[in-house]
Amino acid sequence: MKPLFEKYRPASWCDVVAQDKAIQQIQTIGTKSGYASRAWWIAGQSGTGKTTLAYLLAKEVADETMIEELDAAELTPARLREIESTMSSYGWGKGGRAYIVNEAHGLSKPSVRQLLVLLERLPKHVVVIFTTTNDGEDYLFEGTDDAGPLLSRCIKITLSRRDLAQAFAIRAKAIAEQEGLDGQPVEKYVKLVQACRNNMRAVLCEIEKGVMVS
Secondary structure, X not given: OOOHHHHOOOOOXXXXXXXXXXXXXXXXXXXXXXXXXXXXXXXXXXXXXXXXXXXXHHHHHOOHHHEEEEEHHHOOHHHHHHXXXXXXXXXXXXXXXXXXXXXXXXXXXXXXXXXXXXXXOOOOOEEEEEEEOHHHHHHHHHHOOOHHHHHHOEEEEXXXXXXOHHHHHHHHHHHHHHOOOOOOOHHHHHHHHHHOOOOHHHHHHHHHOOOOOO
């Protein structure tokens, strides 16, 4: 059985809560210029929707089987060259290919330099999406002079840090009710969200443990 944060991961843009500005920016660009043939950089606090938005964006371009999730720390220049060689071929279904690079702050200097070349020649059916925390982003840019040029090749989307508690609490309570794990007023959920520092994944893990059952 899937954990709650996986079971209730938003499956469409309208299911995402408290990140309207980020979604509007993504959709505005996508509608006018398309989502593919470009790189995106999504930064935000843990548990606020980075991976969710990355997958929704990827699904605009590629079928789920054509979405590859990568760990930045494991991306060597050799691996990136392998990936680039597969980019030239179209994917199944929608025809696109999507690559999600998680924890982008873990990129090594040689990998960043290789990416600078790779991103300059992305095929029209390919999208690359980097995700990172705000703190991780700061660390990356302190650690290598090449990080600035890397970000300049991406469309940067910064997730909201403020005014999340109420929206997250309402969503968390709805999930708890659906799972038979509810028994507290929404104010208690607000406090839970705040205690978890607006990390929705952590909130759902607590709910799964039964902390909201009266």
